[in-house]
Amino acid sequence: MIAQTLDIVTTAAILYAVATGLLLVFGVMKIINFAHGGLMTLGGYAALVTTQAGLNPWLAIPIAALFGGVTGMAIERFVVRPLYSRPLDAILATWGLSIIIGQLITLAFGRGVQFTQSPLSGTIDILGEGYSAYRLALVGIAALLGLALTALLQGTRLGLETRAVIMNEDLARGLGINSGLVRFLTFTLGSALAGIAGALITPLSSVDPAMGVPWLVNAFMLVLVSGASLVSLLFACLVLGGAQVLVATHFSPVLGGLTIAVLAAIILRLRPQGFARD
Amino acid sequence: MTEARRLSLILAVALLALAAIFAGPYVLDTYSVNVLTRSLLYAAVALTVDLLWGFLGILTFGQSVFFACGAYAAGLVFTHLDFSTGNAVLALALGVGGALLVAAIVGWLAFWHGASALYASVITLVLPIVATQLLYSGGTFTGSSSGLSGFMSFDLSMEAWFWLAGGFLVLVTTAAYIFVKSDAGKLLVAVRENEQRCKYLGLDTSRLKILVYLACAAIGAIAGYIYAGYAMVVAPELAGFVFGTELVIWTALGGRGTLLGPVFGALIVDYESAQLAGDYPFVWQLIIGVLFVLVIVAFPRGLLPVLFDLPRRLVGLLRPRRAAPAASVRLSTLDAAETQGVEPGEGPALSVAGVAKRFGSLTVLEAIDFEARAGELVSLVGPNGAGKTTLMRCIADGAERSAGSIAVNGYDIGRKPPEACVALGVGRKFQMANVFETLTVAQCLQIARVRHARPSLWRRAEVLPLPEAAMHVIATTGLDKQLSTPAHLLSHGMKQALELAMVLALEPRVLLLDEPTAGLTKTERMQIGAILIELTKKQGLCVLLVEHDLDFVREISSRVIVLHQGHIVLDGSVEEVVASELVKQVYAGSGHAGIDHETAPAPKEMPA
Numbered sequence: 001m002i003a004q005t006l007d008i009v010t011t012a013a014i015l016y017a018v019a020t021g022l023l024l025v026f027g028v029m030k031i032i033n034f035a036h037g038g039l040m041t042l043g044g045y046a047a048l049v050t051t052q053a054g055l056n057p058w059l060a061i062p063i064a065a066l067f068g069g070v071t072g073m074a075i076e077r078f079v080v081r082p083l084y085s086r087p088l089d090a091i092l093a094t095w096g097l098s099i100i101i102g103q104l105i106t107l108a109f110g111r112g113v114q115f116t117q118s119p120l121s122g123t124i125d126i127l128g129e130g131y132s133a134y135r136l137a138l139v140g141i142a143a144l145l146g147l148a149l150t151a152l153l154q155g156t157r158l159g160l161e162t163r164a165v166i167m168n169e170d171l172a173r174g175l176g177i178n179s180g181l182v183r184f185l186t187f188t189l190g191s192a193l194a195g196i197a198g199a200l201i202t203p204l205s206s207v208d209p210a211m212g213v214p215w216l217v218n219a220f221m222l223v224l225v226s227g228a229s230l231v232s233l234l235f236a237c238l239v240l241g242g243a244q245v246l247v248a249t250h251f252s253p254v255l256g257g258l259t260i261a262v263l264a265a266i267i268l269r270l271r272p273q274g275f276a277r278d
Numbered sequence: 279m280t281e282a283r284r285l286s287l288i289l290a291v292a293l294l295a296l297a298a299i300f301a302g303p304y305v306l307d308t309y310s311v312n313v314l315t316r317s318l319l320y321a322a323v324a325l326t327v328d329l330l331w332g333f334l335g336i337l338t339f340g341q342s343v344f345f346a347c348g349a350y351a352a353g354l355v356f357t358h359l360d361f362s363t364g365n366a367v368l369a370l371a372l373g374v375g376g377a378l379l380v381a382a383i384v385g386w387l388a389f390w391h392g393a394s395a396l397y398a399s400v401i402t403l404v405l406p407i408v409a410t411q412l413l414y415s416g417g418t419f420t421g422s423s424s425g426l427s428g429f430m431s432f433d434l435s436m437e438a439w440f441w442l443a444g445g446f447l448v449l450v451t452t453a454a455y456i457f458v459k460s461d462a463g464k465l466l467v468a469v470r471e472n473e474q475r476c477k478y479l480g481l482d483t484s485r486l487k488i489l490v491y492l493a494c495a496a497i498g499a500i501a502g503y504i505y506a507g508y509a510m511v512v513a514p515e516l517a518g519f520v521f522g523t524e525l526v527i528w529t530a531l532g533g534r535g536t537l538l539g540p541v542f543g544a545l546i547v548d549y550e551s552a553q554l555a556g557d558y559p560f561v562w563q564l565i566i567g568v569l570f571v572l573v574i575v576a577f578p579r580g581l582l583p584v585l586f587d588l589p590r591r592l593v594g595l596l597r598p599r600r601a602a603p604a605a606s607v608r609l610s611t612l613d614a615a616e617t618q619g620v621e622p623g624e625g626p627a628l629s630v631a632g633v634a635k636r637f638g639s640l641t642v643l644e645a646i647d648f649e650a651r652a653g654e655l656v657s658l659v660g661p662n663g664a665g666k667t668t669l670m671r672c673i674a675d676g677a678e679r680s681a682g683s684i685a686v687n688g689y690d691i692g693r694k695p696p697e698a699c700v701a702l703g704v705g706r707k708f709q710m711a712n713v714f715e716t717l718t719v720a721q722c723l724q725i726a727r728v729r730h731a732r733p734s735l736w737r738r739a740e741v742l743p744l745p746e747a748a749m750h751v752i753a754t755t756g757l758d759k760q761l762s763t764p765a766h767l768l769s770h771g772m773k774q775a776l777e778l779a780m781v782l783a784l785e786p787r788v789l790l791l792d793e794p795t796a797g798l799t800k801t802e803r804m805q806i807g808a809i810l811i812e813l814t815k816k817q818g819l820c821v822l823l824v825e826h827d828l829d830f831v832r833e834i835s836s837r838v839i840v841l842h843q844g845h846i847v848l849d850g851s852v853e854e855v856v857a858s859e860l861v862k863q864v865y866a867g868s869g870h871a872g873i874d875h876e877t878a879p880a881p882k883e884m885p886a
Contacts, residue, residue: 099566100564107560220400257411
């Protein structure tokens with residue numbers, strides 16, 4: 001019972017960390033960044049390189065953010081910007097970028113599955129139940145990410161401008177907000193978050209050139225049911241991630257893997273705005 | 279070019295393609311024949327992606343599932359029941375039936391009234407993921423991750439499989455080509471361009487999308503069935519997301535909306551993949567990825583149109599461009615006896631009782647009651663935010679109002695969607711000109727007639743019969759000289775006239791006009807006014823008009839209803855309204871003249 005509750009909380013935290021970057025980009029730019037999976041892979045390999053170089057595994061997180069962010073800048077400038085008016089095409093072009101990133105990584109590192117060193121090993125005793133210390137640490141990291149993003153959006157001028165662009169881009173531009181710059185920074189930040197997410201999940205699984213793809217679809221569905229709100233994303237991660245854990249433990253892991261996608265599709269059919277309040 | 283010549287030309291090209299397929303095994307080496315057989319089948323699936331995405335505007339990631347449906351039906355039946363002629367027929371039936379069932383479920387989920395394009399794409403993305411997982415978890419029945427192999431199949435030579443696959447591809451490509459160029463095929467483009475207008479022209483767009491989706495599923499399943507028979511192995515990857523996106527990539531590279539582009543895109547890329555994948559697997563994938571991004575960003579129409587445009591442009595440099603082609607369609611006036619529209623039921627043409635509309639706690643309309651007879655021209659006036667356009671919406675779409683009832687021609691509209699309201703006799707012209715931008719004037723009018731005359735699936739009509747009222751609008755405004763002009767090239771006034779003609783082509787009993795003269799010149803306004811008077815007097819239409827130009831209202835209305843803050847404050851003759859002190863106050867805010875134009879012109883207001 002305790003183990004299962006912890007599973008649900010930690011799964012939700014991981015999903016939250018993976019989906020925030022995608023949510024940010026979707027909220028501001030109204031496009032789905034299918035390169036998110038590729039950028040996560042990039043973050044994973046950044047973590048691999050970091051630990052292989054003998055650096056502190058925690059350093060993998062900022063390094064992955066740097067890799068993701070810089071790649072994101074290039075993607076925004078050369079691929080996403082020409083496609084603002086064609087959102088469905090932006091999905092396709094970013095998917096193409098995902099393929100490119102995957103193939104470049106394959107050329108550089110080979111197809112094989114590799115493992116990174118976890119920054120935290122061992123278990124922590126919680127109410128008599130030994131639980132992976134790293135998974136628990138992820139809850140804290142995800143919470144930190146969420147709080148930092150909320151602070152950025154609610155407490156800074158950039159955040160105010162970003163929220164203005166989310167609500168009404170034309171009006172925001174009319175008021176002199178440089179929405180192009182807001183989009184550029186958002187995409188960079190979203191890509192950096194994808195890199196961080198990639199670095200965070202590598203100690204849990206392994207690193208391979210296609211590691212981002214399975215996460216992409218789940219993150220995508222979570223974002224669609226949450227609209228553009230970090231709070232409803234948290235809610236969606238808890239509900240759908242929880243359902244995934246329950247189905248996987250009580251029925252079958254295969255069905256568990258489908259839970260988020262199928263549930264999200266049904267939720268959107270019944271309530272097109274998903275978990276968003278409006 | 280006459281219709282018969284056009285069709286025989288298409289058939290001649292198809293015969294040439296068949297001849298090329300026949301010659302294939304004699305000029306190609308065994309390896310190429312083997313690989314190309316697969317590519318030919320993939321191309322048939324890419325064709326369905328193009329029909330859905332390029333023509334209908336539905337970006338689909340899941341066509342791989344229907345291919346796998348056909349393939350697994352063959353694999354499962356031949357593995358578990360053994361191969362026989364009877365079982366082969368059974369497998370084909372199961373494959374196509376299964377694909378149709380899956381497509382029906384997906385269609386119900388993805389194409390319901392009000393679903394967004396993004397949501398439909400999401401559903402098609404979830405589909406292959408679910409399908410692959412189900413195949414993985416099928417144990418020995420589906421062969422799990424290794425799939426099924428070693429089953430018996432048709433005893434055909436490699437050449438025969440090539441001919442079968444090629445013949446199938448030529449058949450479906452020709453059929454698809456004839457279909458998209460036909461009158462019915464134009465409907466796909468119309469739905470992609472402007473689904474809302476289609477619905478308000480009485481077309482059930484959800485049904486159309488589902489029908490096309492079902493047909494595409496069946497084509498995919500047959501291709502998969504042939505694939506399993508020839509390859510004698512089926513694997514879960516056939517149903518996968520990766521194959522699904524590859525189909526989209528081939529379609530985008532070749533050129534969406536061209537049919538032939540995706541076919542050649544699939545053939546070339548898949549064939550080259552097989553050639554190069556052995557030596558440079560990752561570099562090849564990388565090249566395709568780069569090419570794909572480049573095409574999406576820089577050449578969204580794909581490479582085939584670019585290839586075709588080049589020589590055309592070179593020729594264009596040397597030779598002056600030919601004049602626009604003459605109209606391929608002649609207009610004719612329908613006999614008035616045939617244009618009665620819906621049989622009138624009991625009572626008034628339009629009856630609105632106790633209608634209210636609320637958005638949460640905000641009440642936009644409250645207790646709206648009025649009736650209008652045939653032959654009446656009722657103007658709805660009132661300041662911005664009075665609820666005029668909202669009332670129009672409530673009459674044209676049964677799902678809009680929060681309370682009350684509306685009857686058209688004596689039939690209650692209930693909660694019916696717009697297309698069903700059109701069937702009862704409602705015709706709605708939008709505030710902003712709402713036409714099919716890339717279609718020509720004649721095609722726009724044809725789409726408006728689809729409700730009355732079922733379009734041919736393979737031919738193009740040479741004559742377009744229109745009701746007298748629509749013909750009148752077309753002749754008065756000079757649209758008949760621009761029949762082959764694409765709608766987006768028309769002036770604003772011409773677009774308004776075209777939309778009015780389209781709505782009149784529906785043969786409505788109740789005509790809803792939302793500021794039909796907004797942004798028109800004085801002359802154009804007079805023309806429209808004269809047409810409206812004639813429609814009500816001669817044709818007995820009931821017209822409900824939202825208008826800010828009060829001079830115009832005064833000239834043409836037989837009755838005026840004044841709305842203010844969601845309530846009817848006055849319902850009477852033009853004289854009564856003009857004389858009303860209350861109306862002056864409502865309209866101008868304070869006492870001085872608002873309605874009476876002659877003393878002080880009312881400010882031109884923006885559309886509400």
